[in-house]
Amino acid sequence: MGQDEFPEVQGGGSLILAWQIRNKRVLVVGGGEARRILNVLNADAKVTVVSPREGLNKEVAFRIEKGQVDYVDRKFEPSDLDDVDMVLTAVDDIEASTQIWKLCKERKIAANIADVPPECDFYFGSVHRDGPLQIMVSTNGKGPRLANIVRRSIAEKLPENIGEAIMKVGKLRQMLRKIAPKPEEGPKRMSWMIKVSDAYSLEDLCEMSDEDMETLLRFYAPDKVPRLGCLKAMEGELDAFDGSFGFCVGWG
Template sequence: MAETKTPTPMFPVVQGGGSLIVAWQIKGKKVVVVGGGEVAAGRILNVLNADALVTVVCPALGLNPEVAYRVAQGQVTHVPRNFEPSDLDGADMVLVAVDDPAASSIIWNLCKERHIPANIADVPPECDFYFGSVHRDGPLQIMVSTNGKGPRLASTIRKFIAKQLPKDAGRAIESIGRLRIKLRQMAPDVEDGPKRMKWMIDVSDAYSWDDIGGLTDDDMDNLLKYYLSGDVPSLNVLKGLPDGKDASDIDLFDGSFGFSVGA
């Protein structure tokens, strides 16, 4: 009897039970943190790194050294008392990190009534979102999430991934970001979008991480001269271009043949 083969799916198979991992932009938005202990300190650092406006609600005696430091430095606004419902006024996000399950649930329910996204530490059912284990290198952020099931394992996996990354990956990303800004200024029209995208892909594929990270502003300006033709020069050619000139202005030497080309 012939074996029946299971057909290969035409599209990706749905894997339920996950979370939607997104880069949440909270710059300039009000984040209320209830609590001032070690867990709160980690939450506060996370949202400060995202340029949020942070308000910490906690009696002064409940602040650990790190949170007390951020209060003293003016990095956060401190409300030195226990939580009150009015603390939610104007909040865009609420993070609760207190050792009081009953009080935490009350805050969670208040947030639901006001449609404010909230995270209640160590209580997965009372969380609109989770914090993962994050590797940070300048603009590069890599998050590993176990959907609240194994934070310690997430940290181990994150460290493993970080060791596999190229050295100075963040510096290369900063450079490619500056080049994209320059290119968009040079070719700002919407119809230029597909060509911009293709050329940036070609540039990213043409050079190593170290090469990209080492590009100076002069290098980028010279590189942009190739955009209209859609070409990407070798690094040796790019570095050989005098400021203010392009490939048609100079002799390019190919050592394998022993003579100048393009003269």
């Protein structure tokens, strides 16, 4: 193969990941970072805010009052980093921020120092959320406002029901794993779910009930995917199913 057949390396980017921080401990230094606090709360993290009370903005104060985050009413101390998995800082003192970053490096704790890209192990970007669907746009710290503009442009072009459709696919996958749990079934499960995703529109998936999905799973063994109208017509008629509904099957 010639080298022209492979993509060129484009340095200067970030590795965009879906970081699972459920039940991880996140320390927030400063009381003005409401948006980032909400981001980590949405990811089911355990959040502690360290800030003098006069430094809290209204939203952060609200989340403290509601018990959504733990709160320490004072300035940062190095011991606050004990057993912490992630650190977010947003304080006006640049020297204090840099000192926190250095302490995080010593302890190998991932940190984001607000408005100081060189002292960030990760960036937050601009996120569109629709149920399980998350789309992030990042400018690698160079143009946050532009990231918001691009994110809104993408969101405007997405179908309104895509989040609900994804939830239905996720539920169907869980149900499928219960009837075909063996590891060696993995390739067939994946292949069949691809057929399902290709065969049904977003509207079909949103319309699909639990009973519809239970009926659909009867077609996993023969590796078939019936059209939704046929699927609904078959409900209650499949106790003695033998795979003979070929006239309604869209995929062989």
